Amino acid sequence: MRKILEVRNLSKIYGKGCPRCIESTGPEADTNMCPHCGSVVAIHDVSFDLHEGEILGLMGESGSGKSTVVKNLYFDQTPTSGSARFIEEDAKHEMFNLNAAQQRRLRNQRFGMVYQNPHLGLNFGISSGGNIAERLLMSDVSHYGEIRERAKELLSRTEVLLSRMDESPAAFSGGMQQRVQIAKALATNPPLLYLDEVTTGLDLSVQARILDLILEIQQERNTAMIVVTHDLGVIRLLTGRALVMKYGRVIESGLTDQILEDPQHAYTQRLVASAL
């Protein structure tokens, strides 16, 4: 399997930071806020690889920094330090050295993002089909008929009723909105998808169907995914490997089965025990 993403020593500090930020935060310090300068060390020294078609889980409680990782990798934020290399068959991109237009190209054409909050991923002022059209237009598809056809294909693949494709997603249920978001994220057939707490807050039966859809898509398209969640059930169902995060640091990583069967870190042991 080909490696497509290589993240090294990724750090993000909110605030101006001070020389003692790192030593004063993290799981041992039991906080992500530096007591000396008040800066928040959202993530520090996060490194991992991701391969084609692989689903990697980032798990942890709120404040662990798991969402910050994907926000930086999707260029929603700029990291304080560290590197990420996105590897295509014919090109390698040092993601944080690219200019704004190059980053926008990767974001629009090679990555997809599904947010917990559909307001972040969808424009409620336009139709569901229009949301997909936007992503296609951003990657320079300029044929109306073709855009229409691709939007229909994607929405039917994610099981959104085509009779409603010209309605705003505002009128849809939460589960349906996530399906539109997934269709939009898939519009350019990206090799890498970020999923940030996509089923949080949905009914259990709706959650189960969306998780099934995600697995089917991964199998059909060999899409690599980074799944951010606090839900061990989601980690267990979707991911092959996982990182456990606490206060901005990776405290444990490995094959998901091993982490869940035999957690090494006391914090992970508590998480797993409490989910049983």
Added chain:
Amino acid sequence: MSVTYNFGFMDEHAKKEVRRSILKAISIPGYQVPYSSREMPMGRGFGTGGLQITLSLIGADETLKVIDQGSDDSVNAVNLRQFVELTCPGVNTTTHLNEATLIQSRHRIPEVPLTPNQTLVLQVPYPDPLVVVEPSEDKRKVMHGEADYARLLVKLYEDIVKFDEITISHRYPTRINGHYVIDPSPIPRWDVPKLHNSPALILFGAGREKKIYAVPPHTKAEPLAFDDVPFRVESFNDAQGNRRPCERCGATDSFLDEYINEDGSKRYQCSDSDYCDTVLAETKEAANA
């Protein structure tokens, strides 16, 4: 009591600054150049942006034509023309396009093609076409810089979904020289093709928004559209598919205004009053010959 104004009302320093902004606008076709719009003795929104360009360019050898709603006789056009006559002694004004060297307009580009000796100044209420999709000016600037106009095309997509055609009637977003998309002022779609490769310099002034931009002579101007849903101008065909003529002069190649008669029936007449007069005079001449 007599009040003396500088020629052109604005002081020379202010005129020079406007001219500098115009030069920049010509150098970067379609780019909205910020300038420090001056207070004029009329409300912003009454063409002060266009007027400041006109006053900065006009000299004693110029002949000015002012059009509003396609007509030289509308109140706004008359006011602006009188203001120039008052503040620019020695400048000629005209209602005939062929005599004019400088034309200030708002809703129309004249029907007769402009010549290389003419400059058209358009008054613009809203200079930024992206304002309908992005409220933040900082973000709009980045979008313009990167020629990121996908969200404008989404508007067109939604229009076709709802109405089976693009229904934008005025201010049709138009890409200049392959990069910047402009709001070409409240001209109808009919006039948009006249921007393309125009022999005359076309300047746009937005007084309230403090922006100047330009379509220089012989520059590409392409209305946004889809490959399979091309841009189209308004149709003036009747229900039978025949081109309606102007009921006054008989022209079948002009943009028509629709009027409702007292009995409820509709009447169609050239929007460009100068053009209508010209065609009418030619028709009479031909009849007398």
